[in-house]
Amino acid sequence: MSKINVEGLTKIFGKKTKQARELLNEGSSKDEILQKTGCTVGVNNASFDVEEGEIFVIMGLSGSGKSTLVRLLNRLIEPTKGSVQLDGKDLAKMDTKTLREVRRTDMSMVFQKFGLFPFRTVASNVEYGLEIQGVDRLERREKAEKSLELVGLKGYEDKFPDELSGGMQQRVGLARALANDPEILLMDEAFSALDPLIRKDMQDELLDLQQTMKKTIIFITHDLDEALRIGDRITIMKDGAIVQIGSPEEILTNPSNDYVEKFVEDVDRSKVYTASNVMVRPETVNIEKEGPRVALKRMRDANISSIYVTNRNRKLLGIVHADQVSDLVKNNKDDLEEVLEADVPTVTSETPVTEIMEMLATSGVPIAVVDNDRLNGIIIRGSMLAALTGVEVNEDGSVS
Amino acid sequence: MDLFPSMPLAQWIDDFVDWLNNAEFIFDGIEAFISFLLLILTESLGVIPEWIFIIALTVVTFIFGGRKTGLALFVLIGLFFIDNLNYWDDMILTLSLVLSATMISVLIGVPIGIWMSKNNILEQIIKPILDFMQTMPAFVYLIPAVAFFGIGMEPGVVASVIFAMPPTIRLTNLGIRQVSSEVIEASDAFGSTAGQKLWKVQLPMARTTIMAGINQTIMLALSMVVIASMIGASGLGEQVYYAVGRNQAGQGFEAGIAIVILAIILDRITQSIGSSSR
Numbered sequence: 001m002s003k004i005n006v007e008g009l010t011k012i013f014g015k016k017t018k019q020a021r022e023l024l025n026e027g028s029s030k031d032e033i034l035q036k037t038g039c040t041v042g043v044n045n046a047s048f049d050v051e052e053g054e055i056f057v058i059m060g061l062s063g064s065g066k067s068t069l070v071r072l073l074n075r076l077i078e079p080t081k082g083s084v085q086l087d088g089k090d091l092a093k094m095d096t097k098t099l100r101e102v103r104r105t106d107m108s109m110v111f112q113k114f115g116l117f118p119f120r121t122v123a124s125n126v127e128y129g130l131e132i133q134g135v136d137r138l139e140r141r142e143k144a145e146k147s148l149e150l151v152g153l154k155g156y157e158d159k160f161p162d163e164l165s166g167g168m169q170q171r172v173g174l175a176r177a178l179a180n181d182p183e184i185l186l187m188d189e190a191f192s193a194l195d196p197l198i199r200k201d202m203q204d205e206l207l208d209l210q211q212t213m214k215k216t217i218i219f220i221t222h223d224l225d226e227a228l229r230i231g232d233r234i235t236i237m238k239d240g241a242i243v244q245i246g247s248p249e250e251i252l253t254n255p256s257n258d259y260v261e262k263f264v265e266d267v268d269r270s271k272v273y274t275a276s277n278v279m280v281r282p283e284t285v286n287i288e289k290e291g292p293r294v295a296l297k298r299m300r301d302a303n304i305s306s307i308y309v310t311n312r313n314r315k316l317l318g319i320v321h322a323d324q325v326s327d328l329v330k331n332n333k334d335d336l337e338e339v340l341e342a343d344v345p346t347v348t349s350e351t352p353v354t355e356i357m358e359m360l361a362t363s364g365v366p367i368a369v370v371d372n373d374r375l376n377g378i379i380i381r382g383s384m385l386a387a388l389t390g391v392e393v394n395e396d397g398s399v400s
Numbered sequence: 401m402d403l404f405p406s407m408p409l410a411q412w413i414d415d416f417v418d419w420l421n422n423a424e425f426i427f428d429g430i431e432a433f434i435s436f437l438l439l440i441l442t443e444s445l446g447v448i449p450e451w452i453f454i455i456a457l458t459v460v461t462f463i464f465g466g467r468k469t470g471l472a473l474f475v476l477i478g479l480f481f482i483d484n485l486n487y488w489d490d491m492i493l494t495l496s497l498v499l500s501a502t503m504i505s506v507l508i509g510v511p512i513g514i515w516m517s518k519n520n521i522l523e524q525i526i527k528p529i530l531d532f533m534q535t536m537p538a539f540v541y542l543i544p545a546v547a548f549f550g551i552g553m554e555p556g557v558v559a560s561v562i563f564a565m566p567p568t569i570r571l572t573n574l575g576i577r578q579v580s581s582e583v584i585e586a587s588d589a590f591g592s593t594a595g596q597k598l599w600k601v602q603l604p605m606a607r608t609t610i611m612a613g614i615n616q617t618i619m620l621a622l623s624m625v626v627i628a629s630m631i632g633a634s635g636l637g638e639q640v641y642y643a644v645g646r647n648q649a650g651q652g653f654e655a656g657i658a659i660v661i662l663a664i665i666l667d668r669i670t671q672s673i674g675s676s677s678r
Contacts (some may be wrong), residue, residue, distance in 0.1 A: 076588055100593065101591065103590060113580075113582050115583050117601060128587075129590040132590060132600070133591070
């Protein structure tokens with residue numbers, strides 16, 4: 001079962017919510033409802049599941065309702081309708097006391113502008129969640145220190161928030177959220193207020209932390225690059241409604257409608273794609289049954305100057321070049337192994353494209369994509385460029 | 401304009417004041433409380449020898465006022481000057497009147513301010529009342545004050561409280577409302593109760609603003625000192641009032657300067673408390 005299960009969650013701001021709800025059910029748009037009732041639709045009938053341990057990114061432009069949606073999850077904003085099941089308990093119907101307990105132990109939140117208490121030291125900020133639960137001074141100090149160490153702020157315990165840089169302040173925010181060891185982290189545009197370099201550092205750090213913490217993270221952002229970088233799954237919102245949910249790759253390669261397509265148009269794909277997205281099916285020779293003549297013919301047919309050599313199990317053995325193979329043929333020799341070059345550039349299908357680009361620039365031969373010794377594909381310059389510009393690449397490396 | 405008979409507003413208010421006399425036991429209680437407060441303050445402040453008082457206040461100002469040498473020096477010289485002019489005892493009485501009026505104002509004003517910050521309807525009701533309290537000429541409060549509390553320091557305190565309390569209420573309300581919504585959300589998101597949110601987040605965040613309100617209250621209470629002397633409140637104000645009656649400019653200015661010095665000391669100390677330390 002999923003960790004969080006959201007069903008038909010709706011928030012309408014304003015006075016005539018009942019009338020607005022009816023209009024919404026009839027399929028009226030956000031603008032029509034605003035005109036007729038003066039109500040704003042914050043979130044419109046959102047349903048999704050979040051699995052335990054995943055980073056679930058909710059992204060959309062400002063005004064798309066993403067910040068409202070995340071606040072409906074811990075009921076900082078009261079939902080108009082719908083349910084939020086956390087491990088089977090419905091948060092939307094919970095009484096205040098149980099809700100408080102959930103907020104204290106099960107979910108913490110990180111805020112866009114950090115939301116730190118300026119009159120408290122860094123350590124006492126981090127302790128806040130424990131303090132209000134009545135955890136005793138020594139224990140909470142210990143936990144706070146551990147949490148601060150986790151985010152790399154050891155030694156800053158007695159500073160005040162305004163003495164730290166933005167990035168460090170958000171680390172404090174993160175440490176505060178981690179201090180009471182919640183299962184769920186709600187991060188509302190947590191890195192949006194930071195400058196791009198720091199933002200990237202923080203994303204990396206979050207991913208590093210997540211390796212060991214395995215929290216369920218719901219991450220709000222308006223930055224598609226950020227979403228693609230850290231999200232296991234991404235939800236795209238528009239006008240309060242969910243437009244598409246899917247893995248970063250699905251969103252990029254298979255946008256569900258024009259809105260999403262337009263959104264992902266300008267994405268720097270090199271940041272998202274891995275070898276598997278840009279590789280093509282290779283021409284190979286099987287050394288156990290094919291000789292230099294076959295290799296030469298195959299190269300000539302495919303109009304290439306070198307070819308990868310494998311055994312029967314498609315295990316990569318090396319590469320041979322056309323000129324050397326033709327020498328073999330001239331001298332009537334049959335063993336490809338004589339000219340086999342074993343030292344070839346390889347990557348796995350998980351290797352990010354940014355790393356491959358450099359290899360491709362310096363290597364004279366295509367790069368082999370090898371998983372568990374098996375040759376799965378090769379990357380040539382043409383296939384890489386085609387993929388990065390969003391052009392479909394066919395199996396044989398041609399573009400359509 | 402004789403078309404409409406003149407409205408007997410004055411008569412109504414008089415009747416109301418007379419009717420309030422039925423609640424004499426309440427006023428007696430209030431009067432007893434104020435007398436007690438004044439007694440404690442005058443006795444405890446008055447029993448301290450001048451030089452100890454001067455040095456102690458100088459040191460306290462220096463330590464709690466953000467370690468400003470100039471301020472400490474001003475307190476030292478200012479108090480010595482008042483003592484030198486032989487207004488020490490009057491100064492103690494005035495200080496007691498101002499302090500007790502301030503204490504009562506804070507005790508009543510801060511909770512009202514907090515309540516008001518949580519309730520928009522209440523805010524709309526209280527705001528015009530506060531405007532009324534502040535713009536009504538302060539002399540007018542003396543009349544019912546005398547009716548209920550007689551002559552002396554006590555009605556002076558009551559009139560001062562009515563006149564001086566609004567800034568504390570206003571700025572407490574404002575201070576709490578000004579706390580950034582993200583900080584409030586943070587405190588809610590971690591599961592604070594309403595009380596925890598108030599004591600651990602809202603009041604600390606609003607402290608500077610609330611202190612500014614209390615500072616204003618003290619200043620207004622001081623400005624009531626001379627007016628209160630008209631109904632028998634003793635102290636520096638009484639000296640000024642006498643000087644006016646006898647046309648003695650010198651004495652008037654002496655006592656007036658003493659009030660100014662006291663005002664500056666109280667103002668600077670409360671301002672420092674508001675802005676120093678976190």
